[in-house]
Amino acid sequence: MRTGTIIAALSLTIASAAFAHSGVKDPQVKAWMENMKSIATETKTLGQMARGMTPFDRDAAEAALASLEAHAARIPDVFARPAEDPLSEAQPTIWTEPEDFTRAATALRSAARLPVETADDLRAAMGAIGSTCKECHGRYRQ
Template sequence: MRLTTLVILIGTLVASAAAFAHSGVANPAVLQRMEAMKQIGDQMKVLGSMAKGQVAFDAGAAQAAVDAIAAQAAQVPDLFREPVTDPKSEALPSIWESYGDFTLKAEALQVAANAQISAERDLAPTVAALGAACKACHSHYKD
């Protein structure tokens, strides 16, 4: 359960930081990327609050959250295709220097989000897999 707690904490911190980072973004492409990441973070909060027992497990809400993450993850390669920047962006230049690896990491997030959550026992491994996929990308490509 420790890994799940760590993953939830990371997801919450990322989502909180994203909310502050969006103010003052001038480049519309960067803002669109940031909004997509925020939406993923928001869905991780839904899953995390269930995993921590802060809210009751709801299979429908959990499945909707992973489905939304999968949909956003599918958009990530296109959102980052062009190396546009903004002073508020946390995207590192290494995204475009290693774009193939970056897209593989986005695909790994999408695969992790293709999980089926029909019972509470499905939640922890799904949250752990999603958190690991997020961390794998952020550790290389996010400032």
């Protein structure tokens, strides 16, 4: 049940991310929003498989996880310098606590590396991914 709740919350995040991008002026903010949008897209694909909304496909899951990991690896770089835009939801703690922020991105990368041989494995991985997203957004996103 907990994994399902996390996956549903991630789906809501995906929908709100698309709306948030319209009107962004700062190219730095746009870059991190685009990176997060890519993570959300992969998370949606994985979440649909984990919830049984689409059939489990190991190759597709592994491809989505690899993409998610690659985008997670970019998080410290796209947030390297503070940027301001009225539509940004980034908290200043990203730049006042850069080591902790980088650790959170690393935790997401680690969760994306979990093996997914079966749908049950994917559900476990999504639980870990969802927890890292929730923790990071709770601390670093308005």
